[in-house]
Amino acid sequence: MNKVNRIRLADISTEAPKGWKEKDTEDETRDLVKRLGDLQQLLYAESKHSVLVVLQGMDGSGKDGAVHKVFDACRITGLTLTAFKKPTEEEFAHDFLWRVHKVAPQKGMIAIFNRSHYEDILIQRVHGWIDEKRVEQRMRAINALEELLAFDNNTHIFKFYLHISKAEQEKQLRQRMDDPEKYWKHNPGDWKERDLWDKYMQAYEYAFDNSTVPWHICPVDDRWYRDYFIAKTLVDGLEKIGMQLPPLAKEG
Amino acid sequence: MNKVNRIRLADISTEAPKGWKEKDTEDETRDLVKRLGDLQQLLYAESKHSVLVVLQGMDGSGKDGAVHKVFDACRITGLTLTAFKKPTEEEFAHDFLWRVHKVAPQKGMIAIFNRSHYEDILIQRVHGWIDEKRVEQRMRAINALEELLAFDNNTHIFKFYLHISKAEQEKQLRQRMDDPEKYWKHNPGDWKERDLWDKYMQAYEYAFDNSTVPWHICPVDDRWYRDYFIAKTLVDGLEKIGMQLPPLAKEG
Numbered sequence: 001m002n003k004v005n006r007i008r009l010a011d012i013s014t015e016a017p018k019g020w021k022e023k024d025t026e027d028e029t030r031d032l033v034k035r036l037g038d039l040q041q042l043l044y045a046e047s048k049h050s051v052l053v054v055l056q057g058m059d060g061s062g063k064d065g066a067v068h069k070v071f072d073a074c075r076i077t078g079l080t081l082t083a084f085k086k087p088t089e090e091e092f093a094h095d096f097l098w099r100v101h102k103v104a105p106q107k108g109m110i111a112i113f114n115r116s117h118y119e120d121i122l123i124q125r126v127h128g129w130i131d132e133k134r135v136e137q138r139m140r141a142i143n144a145l146e147e148l149l150a151f152d153n154n155t156h157i158f159k160f161y162l163h164i165s166k167a168e169q170e171k172q173l174r175q176r177m178d179d180p181e182k183y184w185k186h187n188p189g190d191w192k193e194r195d196l197w198d199k200y201m202q203a204y205e206y207a208f209d210n211s212t213v214p215w216h217i218c219p220v221d222d223r224w225y226r227d228y229f230i231a232k233t234l235v236d237g238l239e240k241i242g243m244q245l246p247p248l249a250k251e252g
Numbered sequence: 253m254n255k256v257n258r259i260r261l262a263d264i265s266t267e268a269p270k271g272w273k274e275k276d277t278e279d280e281t282r283d284l285v286k287r288l289g290d291l292q293q294l295l296y297a298e299s300k301h302s303v304l305v306v307l308q309g310m311d312g313s314g315k316d317g318a319v320h321k322v323f324d325a326c327r328i329t330g331l332t333l334t335a336f337k338k339p340t341e342e343e344f345a346h347d348f349l350w351r352v353h354k355v356a357p358q359k360g361m362i363a364i365f366n367r368s369h370y371e372d373i374l375i376q377r378v379h380g381w382i383d384e385k386r387v388e389q390r391m392r393a394i395n396a397l398e399e400l401l402a403f404d405n406n407t408h409i410f411k412f413y414l415h416i417s418k419a420e421q422e423k424q425l426r427q428r429m430d431d432p433e434k435y436w437k438h439n440p441g442d443w444k445e446r447d448l449w450d451k452y453m454q455a456y457e458y459a460f461d462n463s464t465v466p467w468h469i470c471p472v473d474d475r476w477y478r479d480y481f482i483a484k485t486l487v488d489g490l491e492k493i494g495m496q497l498p499p500l501a502k503e504g
Contacts, residue, residue, distance in 0.1 A: 017477055090358065093360070094358050098353060098354075141396060152349075152386075152389070152393070240275070
């Protein structure tokens with residue numbers, strides 16, 4: 001696969017763009033979050049489209065935080081959130097997309113994936129649990145599934161990579177060991193994964209370069225910019241669909 | 253897609269090959285059915301492979317009968333049977349493969365589909381509910397799913413087209429109106445579908461010609477040959493996998 005615009009994470013800043021001010025951005029984000037809530041209502045009422053939001057990123061990149069902030073004005077009746085963890089025994093006894101396809105959004109709904117099917121070509125690749133042939137087969141299967149959702153269920157897919165610097169990650173992981181309120185988030189395994197940082201970056205870049213549905217690389221060292229970036233991308237994307245409230249149903 | 257060996261149903265007999273005798277064949281089938289039961293036990297015990305059996309065919313082609321006869325010696329603990337009917341409201345709110353992928357076999361299991369995802373490029377196409385572009389997209393998605401099951405869950409896929417003549421179908425449908433024990437099978441809609449016979453044949457041929465996993469065209473006018481054909485194909489296919497009983501688990 002030869003693409004001209006390859007994504008190289010080392011060339012992309014993990015910080016808010018120069019000149020952006022926290023306070024002003026937060027005001028704008030507040031409006032965007034509210035607008036996203038309105039768009040979700042429209043999506044739900046019309047029930048012709050569906051939305052899939054994929055959040056990927058290294059430990060400490062703020063996936064949970066992004067969910068809380070960005071979807072704050074959305075109603076849970078129209079949302080599903082799936083946090084993909086280590087597969088269960090039943091999931092392991094199926095292909096890697098089985099558990100993912102099951103929770104694909106139905107029309108009218110937004111499905112949020114905290115981690116996703118991409119882990120199956122990230123953590124599994126970085127640790128050498130699958131060979132390169134399997135990585136390529138899985139990448140093709142991922143593209144095929146995402147295409148299927150798009151053409152056969154009007155699913156609009158937004159994939160975000162939460163781009164954190166290695167230094168900022170250290171800060172985040174340390175906070176979890178220093179702040180009693182964050183102890184529950186601490187996982188010694190995260191430090192081990194951190195040692196594989198460069199391999200992870202390469203695996204992510206492979207996923208970006210070979211995905212049919214493009215990725216949004218979201219700088220997250222400034223959390224206020226992360227929320228703005230995601231909310232803005234979603235609102236702009238959903239505005240474009242041209243959703244309409246249905247007319248009053250006729251009697252009979 | 254240019255394939256040399258296109259399947260033309262009109263050129264393929266719907267009857268048992270000349271010289272085959274009912275009584276002898278039934279004896280052989282009995283052995284094959286028993287052997288299939290043994291192979292299922294091995295599949296279940298080893299739990300490394302999975303099997304998907306797809307049964308497609310016009311009304312009256314004997315899909316239900318084939319299930320009863322061929323899998324008679326299999327244990328229901330290792331089998332799942334899904335009869336795909338008109339999609340539910342929840343299923344309609346998803347892509348056409350959503351309900352199919354959910355019931356894909358887990359390792360150690362045989363999943364039987366009575367009708368299948370192929371209906372979505374058969375009945376839907378014949379009635380003009382989807383356009384040709386959608387047919388092509390769905391065909392690609394079907395191939396992608398079947399490939400995924402094969403490479404990522406060791407699923408061995410056996411697809412059978414139960415090939416019945418138009419005259420034999422008439423006989424079968426009439427029996428359902430004449431025999432009180434078969435009234436429950438009678439559906440006036442079947443006669444309407446029969447009027448679309450030629451369109452169905454074309455749609456089936458498209459599916460055969462464009463499937464990555466090949467189809468088995470099973471003559472069914474002689475039911476005793478149908479059972480032999482399916483049992484023989486499954487036994488030969490499963491023998492080839494080289495399944496092995498696992499050794500005694502070590503303590504600790």
